[in-house]
Amino acid sequence: MIRSDTIVASATAPGRGAISIIRLSGPQCVQIAQTLSGKLLKPRIATFGSIISQSEVIDTGIWIYFAGPHSFTGEDTVEFQGHGGPVVTQTILHLMTHLGARLAEPGEFSQRAFLNGKIDLTQAEAISDLINASSVSAVKAANNSLQGNFADQVNSIISHLITLRTQIEAHIDFPDEDIEPQSINAFSLAITDIKTDIDKLVQSAHEGAKLNRSAEIVLIGEPNAGKSSLLNALARAPLAIVTDIPGTTRDLIRHELLIDGLEIRITDTAGIRSTTDIIETEGINRAIKALQAADLVLCLFDERHQQISEDTVQNLIGILPNIPVGLLNTKIDIHRKPINNQTRYPLLEVSSKTGEGLPEFRNWLLEKLNLTTHAETPFLARQRHLEHLKHANLHIKAADHHHVAVETIDLIAEDLRLTQNALSEITGRFTSDDLLTSIFSTFCIGK
Amino acid sequence: MDYTRLYDVIVIGGGHAGTEAAHAAARMGSDTLLITHSIEALGQMSCNPAIGGIGKSHLVREIDACDGLMAKVIDRAGIQFRVLNQRKGPAVRATRAQADRMLYRQHMRYVLANTPNLTIFQQPVSDLLIDNDQVKGVVLGMGLKLYSRTVVITAGTFLAGQIHIGMNQQSGGRAGDPASNDLANSLRGRPFRIARLKTGTPPRIDSRSVDCKNLQEQPGDTPTPYLSMMSTGDEHPQQIPCYLSRTTEKTRDIILENLHLSPMYAGVIEGVGPRYCPSIEDKIVRFADKPTHQVFLEPEGLNSHELYPNGVSTSLPYEVQLAIVRSMEGCADAIITRPGYAIEYDFFDPRDLNSTLESKIVANLYFAGQINGTTGYEEAGAQGLLAGANAALRAQDRESWVVGRDEGYLGVMVDDLITLGTQEPYRMFTSRAEYRLALREDNADTRLTEKAWTLGLVGEELWQKFNDRQEQIHNELSRLKSIWVRPLDPCTENLNRVLTAPLSKESTAHDLLKRPEIHYQDLVELADIGCHSDPSISSQVEILVKYSGYIDRQTDEIKKLKKNEQVRLPTDIDYSKIVGLSNEVKQKLLDHRPETISQASRISGVTPAAVSLLLVYLKKLELSHLAS
């Protein structure tokens, strides 16, 4: 969407390097940077300064202001190069959003650059691909953030809010109907309850925000293709049971590895094949779920395959657009037959037993995953969710602040609408028609 | 009617959309011809004899702000006026008037008959003349062809209208009027997307057969409100009350026993009805545990003995209708004068229209009213105004007129219809308007009159009045800003009793008014600031000051959206070529054919990422255009 607001994001890959760069773009960026640094920024001049919040130095580093249109995005842009560390970076991002910036959507800087004519036509497809891949990763990450307790609480707040809005809007739009008269007092209590719930959730979500920010990889392949063995080889420890009876791996086995500072989470799945075994079927279902959350899928083939076609791959993983796929020829210590690869995916060769090909495979893996540094992680998604919750909190506070009365019901309804809009950013659009549907199914209304 | 003439605008249908459309075009100086089945039925209220109500009165005021008809006519034909939500905050206040059906028709016909540039002709229209995807005129039932630059269709519930009473079905446009089958057939033969909707009406009751003694009386407000800016309140006829009756347990039993005779429940009716105007059978089935439902008994006119029982619309057989009516409070001996019925009719998918209500399929052809999937006189009238004005603009080769979602309920309605389409007859509610606080009944003129004036819709008299009002509002605001109240002033002691925190530094009256606990009247009484002689001006000023925080924020929101509204999507855009869009989104965009990025973003299922892809694609088109 064309937005004239100011966006912010960390421009360095998570968990790497000693310097962290935070980039702001949009009309308010200079103002935000000057407020945080207390320094006057001049275009293209590096200014040394600290970020101070509540008389505490958060980080010290260099500010650079690029005045639009002579910047990467074509808008006013400010970069802060600090010492990084995930906690510091998060704190700075939070301070900036508090001053009016918004966490950038993945790929949004490049998109602005393109729309402002800073990137030429030949890049259009690349930008489209980027938007696509980012939005797929964003959806995945958001799903990962929205799980368990957190999701339950968000949903419960939303459902209370909808109930309240249904009553208030019915009260407004259908005054002549014989709807149970809801007392203004009840509205007021409900508003306070919702406010308290959002407060609590923001609090607890902050404490528990140590969400995993690792990349997700799924190993998939026919039974006995060597998935468990590869996992063990990468982990350098026996994690999965390795046997030669097909269908051994019934459950999902996860392991987290650190390769070159990058956290990677690998899931070993039951091979996908038709089976009547209930437990194994369950395992396959879980495999399909894991696939949907993956950043990269690796398909394993052993000597039973002479050639791999697109169909072979599709049969294995179903249709999953936009997820990078890699193919592995396993057990090369015993067969050494090259596989005829007729797909568009890269094919690598490894032996889990001898370790042959493993270093190359690791490097390839790293490269693949680094390419997706602009991708959304569950951690970032949670930050985003928290920002929306805080916005919702501001609006519900405004509603609570009005002495709730009949005369101000239109203003309260507006505050509640804005609260809902903020929450909708987490769980999806709630339209005025959805609201009417709720009114008509709750009350008997009509002439 | 001069059949050799090339008219600027031909309007088909003299209902609520048609009358506003024809009058608007004629006001703008276009040579206009209104063709309708029956001149006697001009402005006929097919159903409920009432104008206004929540959300709807906003539309009436918007029509009035453009110098249209509906408000002026109802002020002369209304027999009971009330302001709903009086205490609930200005944004949701709404005026509703009970109409004398006959007076309404009379005044409507009188105004139209005396409108310069407007010719009225009685004939059914049986076909459109279309050449090269452009409308050229109409064919009349008697075979004559008439030519025009533009055509506005407002055929209401008449297209292939089918009336249901019990299992009995008849063709009809509404009770007592013929359906429009020829026109329906010829339109079905063209590439429009057409579907069926249904609506219903209750039986009418002879007021002399109802025992009102024990029913609660509902009088109108005093002083009697009015809807038009041009009115003074003196134009009202005599005012009379309504009565409130209720259905009983017996009503419920009767309906449940006879449900199989309802054409809705027997599956005879395929059209979808409005959720908020459910038939009494619907209400009983869906809310089975509700023992009684209220029914307003509304007089149909000063010289009529008929009552309209608001709340018991039904299409059950006549015998059952009679039993239902007689089971209601005060109606044991009631006599029915006309049966209730349901009607099914053709409507046109409004997604095939652009925001001027012109068809995307046939140029110079405009659609307004019930045929666009709406219900209600006010919804029809407002669309009629927009379509009529745009038809005139086209005929005069002038730029078209679009009303934004931030400018009026008219804009909200049209945008909802053309971007989302509708699954049921669409009725206006205030909750549909995201800028509800800014779109009030009391400021329709501020929002629309100036624009309407530049279009030529507004007469000299209204224009004077409007400017005068704006100036008074402005002056009163300045006056309040210039009055200072200081902590040590003698009046401050009084004032402090009302303030939540005592006055600590000198403030203007304007600043004081911003505080939620202070009303204009308090300032007048406690701070002795004097008051404006016209209460409508002082209340306007009070609202402006009190709402300013909210309205400023909405203005910001609107500004952000404006950018997206300005990015137009070319009509010939090939969505299949856009890399990365999912098939679902492509299909949605194909079905809806949004005109702007902003519209696209409101279609359900069109994600922000999809919108980004659209933007990138547009930019790409632009760049490759520059390159070549």
Ligand SMILES: Cc1cc2nc3c(=O)[nH]c(=O)nc-3n(C[C@H](O)[C@H](O)[C@H](O)COP(=O)(O)OP(=O)(O)OC[C@H]3O[C@@H](n4cnc5c(N)ncnc54)[C@H](O)[C@@H]3O)c2cc1C
């Ligand atoms: C049974 C019934 C129940 C209703 N219930 C409700 C309700 O519950 N709530 C509500 O808000 N609204 C209700 N309405 C709807 C309300 O009457 C309409 O919304 C409103 O009248 C629409 O205005 P319009 O101008 O679009 O069409 P109409 O008022 O229907 O006017 C159409 C006009 O076009 C003329 N016409 C049609 N075809 C031709 C032709 N081929 N040639 C010449 N003239 C033609 C007709 O004679 C008529 O004058 C109901 C209507 C009916 C009939």
Ligand SMILES: Nc1nc2c(ncn2[C@@H]2O[C@H](COP(=O)(O)OP(=O)(O)O)[C@@H](O)[C@H]2O)c(=O)[nH]1
């Ligand atoms: N020689 C050799 N055997 C292997 C290799 N990888 C796996 N195997 C054997 O192949 C069989 C199936 O391996 P496993 O990892 O359980 O396959 P999975 O079903 O895909 O998990 C076992 O007997 C392994 O010992 C390899 O690299 N070399």
Ligand SMILES: [Mg+2]
């Ligand atoms: Mg295994």
